[in-house]
């Protein structure tokens with residue numbers, strides 16, 4: 040006994056920070072208050088968004104935990120947590136973002152299906168653990184067999200899988216690539232990974248939608264074709280605006296992997312009162328998938344007529360991420376711009392450009408899709424300007 044298992048009921052959920060914005064209780068889905076998100080480059084675990092499809096798995100005795108490495112591998116393995124800790128430890132600072140981030144805004148164009156999220160279905164953390172390629176190499180896998188896929192399985196009970204566990208896969212070539220920095224994490228921000236985020240072990244696939252970073256990992260299987268699970272084949276795909284539930288053909292699209300460039304405004308918030316003539320600091324985050332860093336962030340206070348470049352930083356505020364060599368490729372940048380306010384109505388808009396010169400769509404309706412994924416349209420925040428003498 041004492042092995043990791045997925046309970047059917049919600050009686051044994053972990054304690055959660057009361058300041059989280061809860062979007063659904065069972066399964067527990069919650070996000071960070073936006074102003075708290077830009078307070079630190081590394082998101083504290085308590086405030087980090089939580090995205091689940093069932094009750095949180097339970098393990099009575101972590102000493103009994105095993106990770107199975109199986110499928111098309113020359114030497115199948117069964118590893119304990121200690122075995123994983125004995126491998127060279129690697130850390131990667133990476134932003135995990137749910138493909139459904141900013142779904143609520145997309146649903147205002149037309150109804151979409153899925154949990155509603157504002158702008159904080161993401162966080163930036165320092166993940167520590169063993170490299171996936173080290174573990175695969177231990178099982179005798181060599182990079183040449185690169186047409187294959189690596190499937191990750193969990194133990195949680197998901198109704199989308201008819202009570203089966205959550206699964207996902209990535210190409211073997213990505214799993215074996217040192218640059219992709221895929222890791223099997225037992226630590227988050229220097230502490231033991233907690234239950235909400237996948238204790239005792241999760242995969243972290245940097246630069247890829249959060250859905251592929253499987254939590255409570257128990258099996259890694261090398262397979263001929265990509266994972267056939269619900270979350271790969273019947274979810275987390277992006278369809279054009281013309282496709283709806285009556286004409287959808289899931290097989291016509293590939294599973295989403297790298298996420299595109301994203302850039303919300305975290306402060307001020309929609310509807311905030313601001314005084315004409317005063318100075319206002321505008322803050323947000325920008326991130327792109329696939330290890331493409333952020334090249335530039337443009338901010339407008341007149342609804343997009345004129346633009347100014349914001350300052351970007353990673354780590355502490357002293358360091359401006361203008362040196363691409365120094366940039367942490369898989370981590371977000373936080374940005375800020377201080378503007379002097381005039382009397383005119385204010386609409387703050389932000390947009391970013393990534394290292395491959397990719398830009399964001401101006402209008403959310405052009406990317407509307409029935410699952411409400413990848414809303415990366417320009418983020419707009421309307422403020423109320425009051426006369427200089429008013430009391431706020």
Ligand SMILES: Nc1nc2c(c(=O)[nH]1)N[C@H]1C(S)=C(S)[C@@H](COP(=O)(O)O)O[C@H]1N2
Pocket residue numbers: 087088089090091092093135136137138193194195205206235236237248249250251252253254255
């Ligand atoms: N086993 C398991 N892994 C999972 C999920 C899940 O429900 N079960 N959700 C996925 C989704 S959709 C996202 S966005 C991330 C969220 O990770 P977090 O809760 O640590 O923020 O985990 C992914 N891994």
Ligand SMILES: [Mo]
Pocket residue numbers: 090136137138139249250
């Ligand atoms: Mo997600």
